[in-house]
Amino acid sequence: xxxxxxxxxxKQIAESGQCFRWKQIKIDDNGKLFYAxxxxxxxxxxxxxxxxxxxSCSKKEWDKVWKDYFDFTxxxxxxxxxxxxxxxDHLKDAFKVGYxxxxxxxxxxxxxxxxxxxxxxxxxxxxxxxxxxxxxxxxKSELNLEExxxxxxKAVLDYKxxxxxxxxxxxxxSLDLFxxxxxGFGYRAPYLREICEYVSSDPCWFNFFYGLNYDDAxxxxxxxxxxxxxxxxCICLFGLHHTDAFPIDTHVKQLLDKYYSDGFxxxxxxxxxxxxxxxxxxxxxxxx
DNA sequence: TACCAGGTCGCTG
DNA sequence: CAGCGACCTGGT
Numbered sequence: 001x002x003x004x005x006x007x008x009x010x011k012q013i014a015e016s017g018q019c020f021r022w023k024q025i026k027i028d029d030n031g032k033l034f035y036a037x038x039x040x041x042x043x044x045x046x047x048x049x050x051x052x053x054x055x056s057c058s059k060k061e062w063d064k065v066w067k068d069y070f071d072f073t074x075x076x077x078x079x080x081x082x083x084x085x086x087x088x089d090h091l092k093d094a095f096k097v098g099y100x101x102x103x104x105x106x107x108x109x110x111x112x113x114x115x116x117x118x119x120x121x122x123x124x125x126x127x128x129x130x131x132x133x134x135x136x137x138x139x140k141s142e143l144n145l146e147e148x149x150x151x152x153x154k155a156v157l158d159y160k161x162x163x164x165x166x167x168x169x170x171x172x173x174s175l176d177l178f179x180x181x182x183x184g185f186g187y188r189a190p191y192l193r194e195i196c197e198y199v200s201s202d203p204c205w206f207n208f209f210y211g212l213n214y215d216d217a218x219x220x221x222x223x224x225x226x227x228x229x230x231x232x233x234c235i236c237l238f239g240l241h242h243t244d245a246f247p248i249d250t251h252v253k254q255l256l257d258k259y260y261s262d263g264f265x266x267x268x269x270x271x272x273x274x275x276x277x278x279x280x281x282x283x284x285x286x287x288x
Numbered sequence: 289t290a291c292c293a294g295g296t297c298g299c300t301g
Numbered sequence: 302c303a304g305c306g307a308c309c310t311g312g313t
Contacts, residue, residue: 017294115294122293125311186309191296228296249294281294 001062001147003053007076009100010035010048016101016282018238020114020127021134021167026159034156036143039069039106041166043143047152056148071102074243079272083279086268090259091276094283101278103237108206109199110167111239112221115231116191129184130167136177137168170199191226198224214242237274246273255284 010033014022025034025045037044044066045056057066083095118126141164145153178185178193185192199205209217217240221232229248236245246266248256256264269276 118293119295120293120308121295122311125293181309184310187307188296188309226296230295234294247294250292251294285294 001055001057001059002149003055003062004051005053006051007080007100008048008053008070008102010046012098012101012282013104015285016098016278017123017285018104018234018278019106020118020123020130021164023161023164025156025161028155034152034159036161036164038141038164038166040065041139041141043141043164045143045145045148045152045156047148047155054149054152056143056145058147069105071105071241074103074275076102076275079275083276091280094279097286098279098282101282103241103243103275103278105241106238107167108209108235108239109170111235112195112227113167113192115234115238116195116226117185117188118234119188119226119228119231121186121188125184131165132183133177133185134165134167135163136180136183137165137172137174139166139168139172141166170196170203188226194225209240214244217242218245233274237277243272243274244270246277249281251284252277252281255280 010022011024013019014024014035021038023036023038025036027033030049032047032049035046035048037046043056047054055062055066080095080099083091086092114126114130117129143164145156148156173196175193175196177183178189178196181189183189209220212220214236217236218229218232221227221235222229227235233245233247236242237247266273
């Protein structure tokens, strides 16, 4: 399915640290990018060539599922205007460089689990752990390339990429998995085990969040062991789309000290501070 | 070798 | 309640 989209950049989203399971299948000589995007038990193959996109889904499925996943209900152009008309030069630079980054609307359970793994950890190890975890539960993800253009389908088929397994539901996970040190969860394993047990005993817990505002969602999340301020903010931002959430990790802390030593004006960006955070984070990452 | 990586917990004063 | 050391693990 072919689409022209201005403000979407797959590579930047993939590298902005909000998703741990996207796979770059290939990048061809002209810079055309191929990504495998696992979500909702499926794998969307997305091909980006500048503003031209080819997705392995029908228009109907795009409108119903993926458009929302890519957050096309948020008005990024309006945010762009506010940033570019503002007086924050550092943020303007960050926005220009990070143009096309969006806050994905990802599955809440996956975000809770993934960001619990992420604490005091690095991206490479986080992704590896989560991939092994998915593989161990071994539920296949649906991959269908029918809707991809002939040329792109061929390119994908020519390129061997590893099987991608669906992110397991909490009730599909055997608790013994958390005794297996080879998954690399380290000291977080007991926290993960506990959250699995907890949500299995009370699956309505997830629905409960949809009635909570940002502050109450934070409190509820942080009542669980292994979820502190930073992880709870990530879950709020990436799993509940509370765009006020502003996760402060070591990198963001450093950049705030560096560029905003007089204090960062959160009020100024009320309602979308989390989106600002994403640009700042990504920009800082590139400058390292 | 020691320190860091998208932190959090539990204990201390 | 702010500060601080410990913590799985793989990479420099």
